[in-house]
Amino acid sequence: MSPMIDIQLIAAVTAAACAIPGVFLVLRKMALISDAISHSILPGIVIGFFITHDLASPWLIIFAAFSGIITVVLVELIQKTGLVKEDTAIGLVFPALFSIGVILIAQNANDVHLDVDAVLLGDLVYAPFDRLIIDNADFGPKGLWTISVILVITLVLLFAFYKELKISTFDVGLSSALGFSPVILHYGLMSVASVTTVAAFDAVGAILVVAMMITPAAAAYLLTTDLRKMLILSVLFGVGSAIGGYWFARWLDASISGSITTVLGLLFLLIYLFAPSKGLIAVLFRQSRQRIEVSLLTFLLHLNNHDSENERRVAHLQEHINWRKVKANSVLQLAEKNNMITIDNQIVSLTDKGLEFTEKALDYIITNKDEKIEDMKDDFFLFRG
Amino acid sequence: MDITQYFTDYTLRTITLGTAVLGAICGMLGSFAVLRKQSLLGDAISHAALPGIAVAFLITGAKDSNVLLLGALVSGLIGVFWIRGITTKTHLKTDTALGLILSLFFGFGMLLLTYIQKQPNANQAGLDKYLFGQAATLVESDVLLMVIVTGISLLVMLLFWKEFKLLLFDKNYAMTLGFNTKFIDGLISFFIVLAIVIGLQTVGVVLMSAMLLAPAAAARQWTNSLSTMVILAAIFGAFSGVFGTAISASQNNLSTGPVIVLVAAIFVIVSFLFSPERGIIFKQIRLIKNRRDLQLKKTLYFMYDIVRDHDDISRPHAIRILNSFQGFTKKTLSKLEEKNWITIQGQNWSMTEDGFETAANLYNNNLPES
Numbered sequence: 001m002s003p004m005i006d007i008q009l010i011a012a013v014t015a016a017a018c019a020i021p022g023v024f025l026v027l028r029k030m031a032l033i034s035d036a037i038s039h040s041i042l043p044g045i046v047i048g049f050f051i052t053h054d055l056a057s058p059w060l061i062i063f064a065a066f067s068g069i070i071t072v073v074l075v076e077l078i079q080k081t082g083l084v085k086e087d088t089a090i091g092l093v094f095p096a097l098f099s100i101g102v103i104l105i106a107q108n109a110n111d112v113h114l115d116v117d118a119v120l121l122g123d124l125v126y127a128p129f130d131r132l133i134i135d136n137a138d139f140g141p142k143g144l145w146t147i148s149v150i151l152v153i154t155l156v157l158l159f160a161f162y163k164e165l166k167i168s169t170f171d172v173g174l175s176s177a178l179g180f181s182p183v184i185l186h187y188g189l190m191s192v193a194s195v196t197t198v199a200a201f202d203a204v205g206a207i208l209v210v211a212m213m214i215t216p217a218a219a220a221y222l223l224t225t226d227l228r229k230m231l232i233l234s235v236l237f238g239v240g241s242a243i244g245g246y247w248f249a250r251w252l253d254a255s256i257s258g259s260i261t262t263v264l265g266l267l268f269l270l271i272y273l274f275a276p277s278k279g280l281i282a283v284l285f286r287q288s289r290q291r292i293e294v295s296l297l298t299f300l301l302h303l304n305n306h307d308s309e310n311e312r313r314v315a316h317l318q319e320h321i322n323w324r325k326v327k328a329n330s331v332l333q334l335a336e337k338n339n340m341i342t343i344d345n346q347i348v349s350l351t352d353k354g355l356e357f358t359e360k361a362l363d364y365i366i367t368n369k370d371e372k373i374e375d376m377k378d379d380f381f382l383f384r385g
Numbered sequence: 386m387d388i389t390q391y392f393t394d395y396t397l398r399t400i401t402l403g404t405a406v407l408g409a410i411c412g413m414l415g416s417f418a419v420l421r422k423q424s425l426l427g428d429a430i431s432h433a434a435l436p437g438i439a440v441a442f443l444i445t446g447a448k449d450s451n452v453l454l455l456g457a458l459v460s461g462l463i464g465v466f467w468i469r470g471i472t473t474k475t476h477l478k479t480d481t482a483l484g485l486i487l488s489l490f491f492g493f494g495m496l497l498l499t500y501i502q503k504q505p506n507a508n509q510a511g512l513d514k515y516l517f518g519q520a521a522t523l524v525e526s527d528v529l530l531m532v533i534v535t536g537i538s539l540l541v542m543l544l545f546w547k548e549f550k551l552l553l554f555d556k557n558y559a560m561t562l563g564f565n566t567k568f569i570d571g572l573i574s575f576f577i578v579l580a581i582v583i584g585l586q587t588v589g590v591v592l593m594s595a596m597l598l599a600p601a602a603a604a605r606q607w608t609n610s611l612s613t614m615v616i617l618a619a620i621f622g623a624f625s626g627v628f629g630t631a632i633s634a635s636q637n638n639l640s641t642g643p644v645i646v647l648v649a650a651i652f653v654i655v656s657f658l659f660s661p662e663r664g665i666i667f668k669q670i671r672l673i674k675n676r677r678d679l680q681l682k683k684t685l686y687f688m689y690d691i692v693r694d695h696d697d698i699s700r701p702h703a704i705r706i707l708n709s710f711q712g713f714t715k716k717t718l719s720k721l722e723e724k725n726w727i728t729i730q731g732q733n734w735s736m737t738e739d740g741f742e743t744a745a746n747l748y749n750n751n752l753p754e755s
């Protein structure tokens with residue numbers, strides 16, 4: 001296999017392996033733990049290297065994953081004292097651990113072939129040249145094997161504990177009532193995230209790991225609220241961006257991990273703007289429509305309250321509700337189009353339909369019960385369609 | 386390196402002054418970040434500043450640090466606004482938004498940096514000092530910039546002190562009073578971004594968030610007053626800067642940024658442990674004290690139960706009969722005697738009038754505390 005395909009394979013498998021724990025991190029509001037872990041594995045790697053003197057040793061992964069779990073434990077310990085909030089606890093722990101790692105490297109710079117830059121940024125370009133050779137037979141790049149094994153383990157765990165994970169993510173109370181220990185699931189998830197981070201950072205660097213975990217999951221979360229679909233979508237997004245990012249990097253002749261992140265970022269930006277019901281444009285559109293609907297309601301209630309013709313003149317209304325001319329006109333037109341009002345000689349009056357609507361609205365305002373407004377929505381807001 | 390050299394060496398003096406001022410401004414503004422539960426905003430912004438530096442370099446081609454920092458400021462602010470957009474307009478939570486902006490901006494910045502490195506332009510070296518920071522590259526003009534920014538933010542903070550405080554603790558109230566909360570909010574965020582950008586050159590993108598958080602988190606443990614906290618945080622930050630620089634200068638191969646962060650972390654640990662009000666040690670001592678007090682009262686009540694049936698409350702009883710009750714030791718007995726609740730004669734104890742009274746009212750909450 002050529003290095004080109006190898007790199008794409010490693011990137012794609014890494015993306016898939018990161019996306020799965022990422023979904024749960026995003027749903028459990030622990031996205032920043034991945035950032036903390038990705039930084040604080042550094043001292044684990046350095047110490048592991050001092051002991052084994054081999055950068056490719058599997059012990060390194062175990063040490064690093066262990067220091068990732070220590071981060072989680074430390075954060076929780078600090079949080080439990082109640083002295084600071086959770087986010088502050090995260091922000092205190094990982095820079096301290098990272099600093100220790102940086103100092104350890106600097107102190108032993110002469111005999112360590114370990115570079116902080118490489119840890120943060122990874123070196124996907126060289127990954128295909130570190131090959132797994134058993135009995136002189138070439139089995140492909142080592143990095144690919146490591147991350148594939150982790151992906152398989154993650155998938156097995158996901159299928160085995162899907163139900164438990166799902167319940168404990170959305171309803172901690174229920175899951176502990178049913179007898180699933182939230183603590184075990186929590187640390188299980190953290191261990192998987194930690195191991196994945198370590199394996200992935202070797203290939204793509206610490207920061208990209210964070211991007212690969214959070215971005216596909218966040219983008220998928222904007223498109224669906226079904227956990228199964230969200231998992232599938234985020235894996236697709238991750239793999240797609242990994243391969244797209246590789247070609248982007250070739251074209252620009254720049255860092256592969258950087259360009260994968262950039263592609264992920266563009267993907268997220270697109271979905272953030274255009275997601276059907278949760279994207280920015282959809283939300284802004286909905287908000288402006290709701291604003292008009294509320295204005296219309298205010299207007300109708302106002303009409304209902306005033307019987308005298310003098311109060312119901314168009315010009316007077318504008319002054320009375322304190323709307324600008326344009327807005328007042330658009331609301332008037334809207335109401336007329338929906339047969340809520342008739343305008344006769346510059347005097348506005350409610351139609352039967354408008355009266356009924358207003359009364360229902362009043363009913364809702366007084367009782368404040370949601371079922372009242374439910375059929376109102378269907379009955380009257382015709383201009384939506 | 387001896388002390389006199391420390392004050393006479395020009396470079397070292399500049400660096401020390403720079404890190405001290407940086408620590409002070411970070412502590413000051415970090416207090417607001419910590420209290421607003423935006424601790425990790427600093428982390429996200431410092432990463433988000435990276436593409437700005439790269440773009441500023443691509444546009445101007447100059448390595449003038451002021452221009453680059455301006456670029457960092459702009460992209461940091463874009464990051465803040467996007468974070469706010471994500472959290473207010475979609476159902477994604479703050480942590481996801483922070484993680485997204487942090488990693489995406491940083492990745493894009495790295496892409497630009499590697500792209501710049503491939504350019505045929507000899508000027509590009511040294512941009513990566515913003516990744517981990519190099520305090521050694523601080524010159525007098527950088528320090529001057531820091532002092533000016535610190536002065537401005539101090540001035541603005543004093544000017545808007547009341548508004549900041551109000552927004553911090555009761556946003557809704559501030560709104561009802563008619564303050565423009567959006568503006569004040571933006572102002573605080575702007576100065577936090579400014580502090581981060583100023584610090585990038587010294588401690589770098591990755592460790593900047595700790596500079597912002599650690600002094601403030603340490604100061605929080607010692608006081609409940611905002612003004613004291615801000616002043617304390619500034620002092621802690623400044624000392625972290627000075628000590629960190631001194632330690633890293635005293636040895637080879639010690640980069641300044643990480644050492645400053647570790648010194649700040651030590652401040653935090655000491656504060657967590659030893660602060661008299663909230664500290665873990667004193668809290669534990671108070672807990673044990675309360676537990677002992679309860680034990681003592683339990684013993685007294687047990688004695689009261691025995692004594693109650695007799696006409697003469699001061700009739701002596703053998704200590705032996707307390708054996709069925711586990712909560713007593715010689716020490717508790719002598720303590721009870723010290724409080725004048727019982728008297729002990731040889732192997733017998735007898736309750737005093739005072740002790741009887743106390744025990745009878747032990748579970749009566751209506752009485753004032755004795």
